[in-house]
Amino acid sequence: MTKKILVLPGDGIGPEIVGQATRVLDALIADHGLDMTYESALVGGSSFDEHGVPLTDEVLEKARQADSVLLGAVGGPKWEQYEIAVRPEKALLKLRSELKLFGNLRPAILYPQLASASSLKPELVSGLDVLIVRELTGGIYFGQPRGIRTNNNGEREGFNTYIYSESEIERIAHVAFRAAMLRDKRLCSVDKANVLEVTELWREVMTRVGKEYPEVELTHMYVDNAAMQLVRAPKQFDVMVTGNMFGDILSDCAAMLTGSIGMLPSASLDANGKGMYEPIHGSAPDIAGQNKANPLATILSVSMMLRHSFGEEALADKIENAVSTVLDQGYRTGDIYTDGMKLVSTSEMGDAVLAALK
Ligand SMILES: NC(=O)c1ccc[n+]([C@@H]2O[C@H](COP(=O)([O-])OP(=O)(O)OC[C@H]3O[C@@H](n4cnc5c(N)ncnc54)[C@H](O)[C@@H]3O)[C@@H](O)[C@H]2O)c1
Numbered sequence: 587m588t589k590k591i592l593v594l595p596g597d598g599i600g601p602e603i604v605g606q607a608t609r610v611l612d613a614l615i616a617d618h619g620l621d622m623t624y625e626s627a628l629v630g631g632s633s634f635d636e637h638g639v640p641l642t643d644e645v646l647e648k649a650r651q652a653d654s655v656l657l658g659a660v661g662g663p664k665w666e667q668y669e670i671a672v673r674p675e676k677a678l679l680k681l682r683s684e685l686k687l688f689g690n691l692r693p694a695i696l697y698p699q700l701a702s703a704s705s706l707k708p709e710l711v712s713g714l715d716v717l718i719v720r721e722l723t724g725g726i727y728f729g730q731p732r733g734i735r736t737n738n739n740g741e742r743e744g745f746n747t748y749i750y751s752e753s754e755i756e757r758i759a760h761v762a763f764r765a766a767m768l769r770d771k772r773l774c775s776v777d778k779a780n781v782l783e784v785t786e787l788w789r790e791v792m793t794r795v796g797k798e799y800p801e802v803e804l805t806h807m808y809v810d811n812a813a814m815q816l817v818r819a820p821k822q823f824d825v826m827v828t829g830n831m832f833g834d835i836l837s838d839c840a841a842m843l844t845g846s847i848g849m850l851p852s853a854s855l856d857a858n859g860k861g862m863y864e865p866i867h868g869s870a871p872d873i874a875g876q877n878k879a880n881p882l883a884t885i886l887s888v889s890m891m892l893r894h895s896f897g898e899e900a901l902a903d904k905i906e907n908a909v910s911t912v913l914d915q916g917y918r919t920g921d922i923y924t925d926g927m928k929l930v931s932t933s934e935m936g937d938a939v940l941a942a943l944k
């Protein structure tokens with residue numbers, strides 16, 4: 587059966603970077619006779635402008651029907667004036683939650699060629715390979731009740747609920763332990779169990795599930811310390827597992843260690859391996875429309891799609907090798923540029939990756 591991919595470019599730099607990723611996909615489909623097709627649709631602000639909602643029922647249904655989804659980025663200043671319920675970001679959250687994509691994998695890998703682009707000293711990051719496993723459909727992002735209300739003193743107050751059920755923690759724990767089993771077998775669970783009951787339970791469940799994976803060394807760390815350790819000595823980590831909001835923050839932090847947020851892909855998976863793939867960065871309004879954005883995180887997201895949703899390991903490797911080749915050749919978009927390298931545009935980086943794939 588032909589595999590169907592739904593492509594959602596989104597807003598800001600989304601269409602520019604996804605444009606390069608689909609060129610890579612086109613080349614692989616043509617050169618390797620892959621039985622895959624894709625169609626594109628609006629999401630986020632571009633959908634809001636056209637349809638008055640950031641995600642139409644039709645596009646949600648297409649996402650359900652697809653074998654996997656490739657997303658660029660959503661959001662931007664144009665839509666910040668609207669209430670949260672109709673903002674572009676809501677589309678992303680709805681897709682994640684409706685498709686039950688609870689397991690978010692965010693690999694922070696330093697390509698050796700980019701050691702000098704990292705914000706840390708090369709010796710601290712050389713060989714860096716950390717996998718952040720982020721719970722993506724629960725926690726404070728989705729907990730009820732939430733809102734802005736007027737309290738008894740007549741003052742407005744905003745509130746959200748940080749909640750995790752045991753089963754939600756268990757299933758993300760299994761994702762993380764299984765990932766650790768395929769790597770260096772070290773898992774660090776990040777929480778705030780010294781203050782928040784929800785993460786006290788998180789720690790208890792992680793420890794319990796850990797008994798099923800005796801080969802994996804499980805450690806626990808408070809999130810404030812984890813943020814500090816990530817910039818102090820990031821190579822101490824193999825796999826990190828954490829909740830939705832802590833994972834959001836720590837993954838942006840880890841991204842910068844690899845040279846740029848423009849380098850980090852992600853996979854958001856359901857219990858059956860269906861996934862949505864996207865770079866971890868946003869729509870970068872400051873550079874949108876200028877053909878400047880780094881498309882590599884999105885191209886690497888295609889690689890993750892081929893690996894996790896379609897079992898095409900060799901082709902996934904091929905994309906990663908092509909990225910490594912273009913970095914060897916000295917091609918750099920502005921975010922990863924260092925002296926002596928060749929500064930290229932988004933589309934020229936795409937050209938270079940396509941050439942390296944041949
Ligand atoms: N997955 C998503 O769709 C997603 C993720 C994060 C933020 N957002 C949204 O994006 C908008 C902008 O958010 P932000 O500015 O906080 O974060 P951002 O990730 O868009 O940008 C942060 C900084 O990183 C740079 N950057 C990001 N991606 C880059 C790339 N590929 N190449 C080069 N530089 C890159 C930007 O230019 C900017 O200076 C907001 O509306 C936010 O909600 C969306």
Ligand SMILES: CC(C)[C@H](C(=O)O)[C@@H](O)C(=O)O
Pocket residue numbers: 661675678679834866868
């Ligand atoms: C845009 C926003 C909803 C999203 C998140 O917070 O999950 C983004 O920051 C991410 O990291 O994918």
Ligand SMILES: [Mg+2]
Pocket residue numbers: 834835838866
């Ligand atoms: Mg984020």
